[in-house]
Amino acid sequence: MTAASIEVPLAKRREFGNANTLKLGLFGPNCSSGRTPTNAPERWSGDWGDNLRLARIADEAGIDFLLPIGRWKGYGGDTDYQGTTLEVITWAAGILASTRRIHAFATVHVPLVHPVIAAKQFVTVDHISEGRFGLNIVCGWNEDEFEMFGVTQREHEARYEYAQEWFDAVRRMWGEEEEFSVEGRFINLKKVRSKPKPYGGSRPIVMNAGASATGQAFAIRNCDALFTGLTGKPDFEAVARLVADAKGRAAEGGRELDVYTVGVVTCKPTLAEAEAYHQHRVVYQADWGAVDTMMRMHKVPTAGLAPEALQRLRAAFANGSGAYQLIGEPDYVAAELARLSAAGIKGIAVSFLNYAEELPYFCQEVLPRLERLGLRVKPQPL
Numbered sequence: 272m273t274a275a276s277i278e279v280p281l282a283k284r285r286e287f288g289n290a291n292t293l294k295l296g297l298f299g300p301n302c303s304s305g306r307t308p309t310n311a312p313e314r315w316s317g318d319w320g321d322n323l324r325l326a327r328i329a330d331e332a333g334i335d336f337l338l339p340i341g342r343w344k345g346y347g348g349d350t351d352y353q354g355t356t357l358e359v360i361t362w363a364a365g366i367l368a369s370t371r372r373i374h375a376f377a378t379v380h381v382p383l384v385h386p387v388i389a390a391k392q393f394v395t396v397d398h399i400s401e402g403r404f405g406l407n408i409v410c411g412w413n414e415d416e417f418e419m420f421g422v423t424q425r426e427h428e429a430r431y432e433y434a435q436e437w438f439d440a441v442r443r444m445w446g447e448e449e450e451f452s453v454e455g456r457f458i459n460l461k462k463v464r465s466k467p468k469p470y471g472g473s474r475p476i477v478m479n480a481g482a483s484a485t486g487q488a489f490a491i492r493n494c495d496a497l498f499t500g501l502t503g504k505p506d507f508e509a510v511a512r513l514v515a516d517a518k519g520r521a522a523e524g525g526r527e528l529d530v531y532t533v534g535v536v537t538c539k540p541t542l543a544e545a546e547a548y549h550q551h552r553v554v555y556q557a558d559w560g561a562v563d564t565m566m567r568m569h570k571v572p573t574a575g576l577a578p579e580a581l582q583r584l585r586a587a588f589a590n591g592s593g594a595y596q597l598i599g600e601p602d603y604v605a606a607e608l609a610r611l612s613a614a615g616i617k618g619i620a621v622s623f624l625n626y627a628e629e630l631p632y633f634c635q636e637v638l639p640r641l642e643r644l645g646l647r648v649k650p651q652p653l
């Protein structure tokens with residue numbers, strides 16, 4: 272069958288081809304140590320063999336998507352946290368060629384990849400996967416990564432102005448049959464042709480995780496999904512307001528937007544076991560050098576904090592950069608996920624200290640609870 276003969280509507284892509292109300296993904300497995308800067312010996316390798324093994328477990332279990340981190344240089348420390356990383360577009364191609372229904376994003380730094388090459392790479396992976404590819408647009412975060420490319424980071428507002436031109440060009444390459452030229456402030460392209468088009472008559476879904484007002488406005492204007500970070504223990508009423516506001520602003524522009532978040536999971540048979548594992552492996556064995564570098568690079572305000580408060584913040588950063596923490600028994604984890612869903616969150620991308628070792632227990636215990644709550648559908652065997 273040819274791509275032209277099969278229709279994959281955008282609505283189907285947005286749902287990852289299933290009826291799950293709460294979408295679940297895995298965040299960061301393409302990086303060494305994933306999202307946990309720890310010295311624990313079982314920390315995540317991030318190597319290809321483990322990524323492939325994980326992707327197949329996730330595919331079989333009906334996990335909806337995989338979201339890699341775009342990272343070019345690690346955070347140092349004892350382990351060079353996230354220092355060994357698989358490149359995201361080729362990673363997605365390999366993962367999607369080796370799986371059957373799971374979707375995978377590529378997290379792409381727009382100032383570092385030429386839009387004509389990028390558009391064609393995305394379309395190629397989209398064809399390999401028969402429409403299971405998604406794009407996560409990143410405008411720039413870590414200064415030292417840009418230095419490595421000999422590229423100067425633009426000031427914050429201009430990053431998103433550049434991203435708008437870049438994405439407009441990619442979108443035209445995905446959609447326009449006729450040759451076109453671009454004369455922008457940053458991007459100039461002459462007589463562009465780009466074939467084939469994305470798979471199945473639609474296009475890859477697009478997300479962005481901007482945290483600033485400008486970043487979020489970019490997502491609301493352009494994307495299908497806004498990923499928003501929640502800290503530690505979120506205020507679910509505030510989350511509901513954030514979701515309603517973002518979706519409302521997208522609707523004013525005639526667009527549909529879903530809001531996702533990220534989290535870190537330590538799920539064990541009892542709360543005591545989960546807390547003990549977290550304390551021992553994540554906190555006592557943290558790679559503090561990497562934690563402190565990361566906090567410095569991301570300009571986390573620490574001035575004037577009392578030593579205990581500073582240590583609590585560092586410990587939170589040692590577990591998924593301060594993301595929403597789900598530490599407990601399966602009932603608790605499922606109930607928290609249900610609260611997120613009730614607040615309007617469409618899905619969550621989670622990480623584990625060792626993804627492939629911990630995911631099977633999560634799937635065995637938490638997924639059936641979410642099915643009983645009506646938030647997930649039991650997956651068909653592959």
Ligand SMILES: Cc1cc2nc3c(=O)[nH]c(=O)nc-3n(C[C@H](O)[C@H](O)[C@H](O)COP(=O)(O)O)c2cc1C
Pocket residue numbers: 339340341342378408409410411412413480481482483484485486487498499500532533
């Ligand atoms: C869920 C999530 C995933 C992100 N992934 C990456 C990434 O892989 N690489 C990267 O350089 N930045 C990443 N970022 C950073 C964002 O793209 C963004 O630069 C950051 O949230 C700061 O927001 P701002 O650009 O609006 O100031 C991520 C942020 C979040 C919340």
